[in-house]
Amino acid sequence: MTHRTPDAPLDDAMQRRLREELIDSYDEELEMEIDDRHLPGLTDLDDPARGERVRYFRELFRLQGELVKLQDWVIRNRHRLVVIFEGRDAAGKGGAIKRITQRLNPRVCRVAALPAPNDRERTQWYFQRYVAHLPAAGEIVLFDRSWYNRAGVERVMGFCSDDEYEEFFRSAPEFEKMLTRSGIQIIKYWFSISDEEQEARFLSRIHDPLKQWKLSPMDLESRRRWESYTRAKEVMLERTHIEEAPWWVVQADDKKRARLNCIHHLLSQVPYHDVDHAPVVLPERARSEDYARNPVPPQMVVPEVY
Template sequence: MNPPASPADLDRIKEEISDDFDEELELELEDARLEDVEGIDDEEFDLEARRSRRLDRRVYFRELFRLQHELVRLQDWVVHQGLRVVVIFEGRDSAGKGGAIKRITQRLNPRVCRVAALPAPNERERTQWYFQRYVQHLPAAGEIVLFDRSWYNRAGVERVMGFCSEDDVEEFFRSVPEFERMLARSGIILIKYWFSITDEEQQFRFALRIHDPLKQWKLSPMDVESRRMWEDYTRAKEAMLDRTHIPEAPWWVVAADDKKRARLNCIDHLLSQFAYTDVPKAAVHLPDRVRHDDYIRHPVPDEMYVSAKF
C-alpha cells in the first residue's frame, strides 16, 4: 500500500501538471505571436477580423485537454485489443496537418502512437512497387501510425509537379482502392483526413512564414511553387477524393481555416470512430527502495555540470 500524498507532495503534483499544460500554452503563444510579426499587411489580411474570430483560449484549452485525456483512453484500449490503426493526414501546404498531429501525439506513448513522415523517395525506392516504402511503416498489433502525408503524394504533389506520368497516376487510382481494401481485410483500421483551407488562408499563412524567421524553414521552393499552381492542386484533389473515397476507407474533410477548431474537430471525430472503453488495470504499488550499508554515492565533478544560467 502506498502512503497517502502529503500536502507538500500534492503541491508538487499540481506544479508538474501545470508544467505539462504549459507545453501546450507555449505552442499556442507561438501561434498568436505569428499574427503580430512585422511585415504583414493589416489591410490585405484584415488581422483585426481574424483575431475577433478566435476561439476563446479557455474553451480551447478545456476541450483540448479533455480530448487528449480521451486519446489516452483510446491508446490503452488499442493496446489492450491488439488493434492496428492507420490515420492519414493530407492537405495543402500550411493546412495545419502537423499542428493537429502534434496535439494528438502530445500526451501519448511514442511506442504506441508514432508518426510516419517520409521524405522524397531515393533512387532505389523509385524503382520499387509504389506502395512498398509505405508498407514497412504500417502498424503491428497495439500500434497507431499517423501518416503526415502518405501514398496520396502520387495523386497530389507528384502529379501536379510532374514527378510522375499520367499513366502512373492512372495506375495509382486503379491500385489504391484495392490496396486499401487489402489493408482493411487484414484487420487494419484506416482513417483518412483531408485538411481543407481556402486560397486566402493559405496566402496568409505563407505570408506569415515569409516574415517570421522561426518559420521560414517551413517554406520550401516547392511550397512557393504550389501557390502559383493552386488551381492545378484543386483539380488533383477533387480527382483524388472522387476516385479513392471507398466504403472501407472513406475520406473525411476537416475545415481548417481556423486551426484551433480544426484540431478539436479532428480529434473529436477520430475518437468517434472507435467504441473504446476503459481498460482494467492492476493497481501500482511502489516498493520501498532497497538500501545497503556499503552503498556510497560519489560526487559529480563541478566541471561536468551544465551552467545554471536560468
C-alpha cells in the same frame, strides 16, 4: 487576389491577421505547459479572446484524455490503426498530428512522415516504402502525407507519368481493401483551407524568422499552382473514396476548431472504452549500508545560468 512580394507593405487587415497567427503560435507552446488545475477562474478575464483560448485548451485537454483511453484500448485489443492526413501546404495537418500525439506513448502512436523517394525507392513497387511503416498489433500510425502523394504533389509537379497516375488509382483502393481485410483500420482526413487562408499562413511564415524554415521552394510553387492542386484533390477524393476507407474533410480555416473537430471525429471512429488497470504502487527503494553516492566532478556540471 493580388500578388504580394515578401517586402510589400501589408494592409491593416493583413497585419491584424498575422498578429492573430503569431498569438496562435504562442498558444501552441503554452499547450505544453498549461494544466487543468490552472484553468478555473481564467474564463472570467475581460479579454474575450483569452477566454476563447482557455475554452479551447480545456476541450483539447479533455479530448487528449480520451486519446489516452483510446491508446489503452488499442494496446489491450491489439488493434491496428492507420490515420492518414492530407491537405494543402499550411493546411494544419502537422498541428493536428502534434495535438494527437502530445500525450501518447511514442512506442504505441508514431508518426510516419516520409521524405521524397530516393533513387532505389523510385524503382520499387510504389506502395512498398509505406508498407514498412504500417502498424503491428497494438499500434497507431499517423501518416503525415502518405501514398496519396502520387495523386497530389507528384501529379501537379509532373513527378509521375500519366500511366503511373492511372495505375495509382487502380491500385490504391485495392491496396486499402487488402489492408482492411487484414485487420488494419484506415481513417483518411483531408484538411481543407481557403485560398485566402493559405496566403495568410504563407505570409506569416515569410514574416516570422522562427517559421521561415517551414517554407520550401516546393511549398511556394504549390501556392502558384493552387488551381491545379484543387483539380487533383477533387479527382483523388472521387476516385479513392471507398466504403472500406472513406475520406473525411476537415474544415481547417480555423486551426483550433479543426484540431478539436478532427480529434473528436477520430475518437468516434474507434469503438474504444475504458480499460481497467491494476493499481500502480511505488515500491520502496532498496538501501544498502555500504552505498555512497560519488560526487560529480565540477567540470562536468552544466553551468546554472538560470
